Amino acid sequence: MAAQGMLLPNFYSANPLCSPSRAALLTGRLPVRNGFYTTNAHARNAYTPQEIVGGISQDEILLPVMLKNKDYVSKIVGKWHLGHRPQYLPLKHGFDEWFGAPNCHFGPYNNKDRPNIPVYNNTEMVGRYYEEFRINKDTAESNLTQIYLQEGLDFILRQTKAQKPFFLYWAPDATHGPVYASKSFRGKSQRGRYGDAVMELDYGVGQILSLLKSLGIDNNTFVFFTSDNGAALVSGPEGGSNGPFLCGKETTFEGGMREPAIAWWPGHIEGGSVNFQLSNVMDLYTTSLAIAGIKAPDDRVLDGLDLTPVLLNNSESLKNRPIFYYRGNELMAVRLGQYKAHYWTWSNSWEELKTGINFCPGQEVPGVTTHDQMNHTLLPVVFHLGRDPGEKYPISVLSKEYLDVMNNIAVIVKQHQKDLIPGVPQLNMCDVAVMNWAPEGCDKLGKCLKPPESNPWKCVWPH
Amino acid sequence: MAAQGMLLPNFYSANPLCSPSRAALLTGRLPVRNGFYTTNAHARNAYTPQEIVGGISQDEILLPVMLKNKDYVSKIVGKWHLGHRPQYLPLKHGFDEWFGAPNCHFGPYNNKDRPNIPVYNNTEMVGRYYEEFRINKDTAESNLTQIYLQEGLDFILRQTKAQKPFFLYWAPDATHGPVYASKSFRGKSQRGRYGDAVMELDYGVGQILSLLKSLGIDNNTFVFFTSDNGAALVSGPEGGSNGPFLCGKETTFEGGMREPAIAWWPGHIEGGSVNFQLSNVMDLYTTSLAIAGIKAPDDRVLDGLDLTPVLLNNSESLKNRPIFYYRGNELMAVRLGQYKAHYWTWSNSWEELKTGINFCPGQEVPGVTTHDQMNHTLLPVVFHLGRDPGEKYPISVLSKEYLDVMNNIAVIVKQHQKDLIPGVPQLNMCDVAVMNWAPEGCDKLGKCLKPPESNPWKCVWPH
Ligand SMILES: [Ca+2]
Ligand SMILES: [Ca+2]
Numbered sequence A, B: 001m002a003a004q005g006m007l008l009p010n011f012y013s014a015n016p017l018c019s020p021s022r023a024a025l026l027t028g029r030l031p032v033r034n035g036f037y038t039t040n041a042h043a044r045n046a047y048t049p050q051e052i053v054g055g056i057s058q059d060e061i062l063l064p065v066m067l068k069n070k071d072y073v074s075k076i077v078g079k080w081h082l083g084h085r086p087q088y089l090p091l092k093h094g095f096d097e098w099f100g101a102p103n104c105h106f107g108p109y110n111n112k113d114r115p116n117i118p119v120y121n122n123t124e125m126v127g128r129y130y131e132e133f134r135i136n137k138d139t140a141e142s143n144l145t146q147i148y149l150q151e152g153l154d155f156i157l158r159q160t161k162a163q164k165p166f167f168l169y170w171a172p173d174a175t176h177g178p179v180y181a182s183k184s185f186r187g188k189s190q191r192g193r194y195g196d197a198v199m200e201l202d203y204g205v206g207q208i209l210s211l212l213k214s215l216g217i218d219n220n221t222f223v224f225f226t227s228d229n230g231a232a233l234v235s236g237p238e239g240g241s242n243g244p245f246l247c248g249k250e251t252t253f254e255g256g257m258r259e260p261a262i263a264w265w266p267g268h269i270e271g272g273s274v275n276f277q278l279s280n281v282m283d284l285y286t287t288s289l290a291i292a293g294i295k296a297p298d299d300r301v302l303d304g305l306d307l308t309p310v311l312l313n314n315s316e317s318l319k320n321r322p323i324f325y326y327r328g329n330e331l332m333a334v335r336l337g338q339y340k341a342h343y344w345t346w347s348n349s350w351e352e353l354k355t356g357i358n359f360c361p362g363q364e365v366p367g368v369t370t371h372d373q374m375n376h377t378l379l380p381v382v383f384h385l386g387r388d389p390g391e392k393y394p395i396s397v398l399s400k401e402y403l404d405v406m407n408n409i410a411v412i413v414k415q416h417q418k419d420l421i422p423g424v425p426q427l428n429m430c431d432v433a434v435m436n437w438a439p440e441g442c443d444k445l446g447k448c449l450k451p452p453e454s455n456p457w458k459c460v461w462p463h
Helices: A018-027 A063-070 A144-163 A192-214 A233-237 A280-291 A308-313 A350-354 A402-418 B017-027 B063-070 B142-159 B192-214 B233-238 B280-291 B310-311 B350-354 B400-419
Strands: A073-078 A097-099 A118-121 A124-128 A168-172 A221-226 A262-264 A323-327 A332-335 A339-342 A381-384 B074-079 B097-100 B116-123 B124-128 B166-171 B223-225 B261-262 B322-328 B328-337 B339-342 B382-385
Touching: A018 A063, A018 A280, A063 A073, A063 A168, A063 A280, A073 A144, A097 A144, A118 B223, A144 A168, A144 A192, A168 B017, A168 B192, A192 A221, A192 A233, A233 B097, A280 A308, A323 A339, A339 A402, A381 A402, B017 B063, B063 B166, B063 B280, B074 B142, B097 B142, B192 B223, B192 B233, B233 B261, B280 B310, B328 B400, B339 B400
Parallel strands: A073 A097, A073 A168, B074 B097, B074 B166
Antiparallel strands: A097 A118, A118 A124, A221 A262, A323 A332, A332 A339, A339 A381, B097 B116, B116 B124, B223 B261, B322 B328, B328 B339, B339 B382
């Protein structure tokens, strides 16, 4: 894919974990604006487990809604993760089709304390993980990626036959833990279960690109490959690697948010090109609209930029665009050019660490991978990510380089914070009553469960 | 180069540092056999600084000597590093030509306490580093890589015109510290001075391959790219990165000895292929002889294997071949298949660490990156390098997997140690009198310096 497209080594997610990053992808806005964050404690990562009450706000305009202006048909395949209560589901937010689940494939659950996660086909559930949709955690075997692949290929085929413009958001669960692969991929990689899952995902992407080619629509289809967060190092040998980058998922170090990213569009994007422009998942919103010839919403702040000059002309024209690294509503760090300034550092708490939860296993950079939340707002910790991609060697606060860099970054941060109007936080309240007890369609399958009484609490986000 | 050749992700140096690894490359034998080690203290890394008395033994048969059986002309360009006293120099060991220096380009020295390192053209010096061969440490500028490139290209051109088979050992000083690049590369990379040096080296390799093609001898020339040790993380932002691997140069963790490796031979080696065979620099001795149709020496143990089935047929037939990781004459670790057993662990001493010398900066794996020499010979620390390339998660000594692995590895280690006849250690004695005071040819240049009186001592190797 990279040989036929453009590699973007400075591409970022919008957040160091799943739900907020995906909300940002589909809204073109930082989680702190679109509401996908928590204020229950300082600088915490929040997402959408089954007990979450909230979801994507009705006030947000998701990408498929905008694409309707040019009659695009939209489908999401795989994990939604923007809220599982009825009003938050994909078909209420612009998608025409959905095959997949609203939450992570954790489990198996006993359906008494927690229900197994449902799998939907459009508006109705068609089964549950560990029941109709099997995942064998002992053998790490499941056909899920193959099922999701077929759903994606089928959608492409149907829209092409119908000569309809389409948007496919192919968001398979793999390689999230618990990791799995189908029988034909299990044991095939050099990298254990995780590697098998990556191989199958890679195969899936290859099948999608092949289909576009064989349908003759490759020159007319913009494809982008990336991830919503860095490898979950906390999963040990069943998680990925962030190569030279520091720490992983859940952190605002490079390992938490710098992502593999490839743009593919034969005939439009130069094959084998590499572009070092700083960019992120929110740009995909704006860029997709630009490619579709649709005007982006002008009634709100968008954090995404239009990357078409980068992709189509291989320019690096968006020179002064910063990358913001948030936990909750706290701005932890900012990157500008090659420089990154940490205003706060935190890997995770001593309490968690003592229980074996470690987002930086085997890594320890004194004063950087701190287990207390360290406030550096008066004198940020600054790295040059070119010379020091692993964030190991802070630039001396006494150097001219430091002064020059912080002069530039401080202006951008001040402006950003002055203009920022945080959205209503959606990830503060939890309640066992809202779990996936009785999703729409459960009655037809005889799979409705009785929800317990409502008893809401402020969700606890430990890191 | 990889796109036109074969990538070998499981390729190793013979030692975690320069001199022993290069001695192994040219002899096809482990440093503990060819004498490139020390017994002055337990498990120490030794090399050939200016004060070293020893060098490559007369009893070793170097690759260019063997290649003479088929009339190959051999040249080394760059750093020799197998001893700088007259009897140890390249033209005494089979090379027909040499342009370069016997030691690292450290300096500048005052020529009173230490002489600057000489640069030789064949048997005579033509100048010294920091004098005729300039290196500006402030600006990190030097033309050395360009000079070495021209020497290499010129040699290829001459031998091709003369229709002579040739062996070029292109061993430029870059990217060793102090890092430098020529003016046209300085400031060009995203990765600071180190990145610039890598870019220039990459350019150099490209020029060599281009010349082979334009001369029409690419289908008749076997080219191999690799390194003698992992990135020197101790150099901080002016050193390289070992990606997901643990620690760096000087250690027997993967970051110290796993190397980038590409084999290139259009028409013979499949372009874009990847082969996971365990292999190492000593195999290049044996493989080169096989390709040249020359019988390898049979009067001694060779550690190198013939990789032609791997390279030419993309087989992984050498399944049970182990990789040995030594410091001095101590077997620190063994890899067999995907498993690596550490018999000893040591990064470096507490004393060194306190002075800021750290071979694993930002990394700390409890019980693995130890600062005491830890003896695990009774119960080795075992990793699965496929699932855990970063050597972070030791396999439980109580598991069946551990027992199975150690059963296999123990047999191989026992046999290896039983058969091993260590060479006479060449790197035990030091003497300021042997430094590069008056290399041959110095008189013609008026650059002879007066050596101090001989006063030999047992070299101190701190790590
Ligand atoms: Ca994720
Ligand atoms: Ca080296």
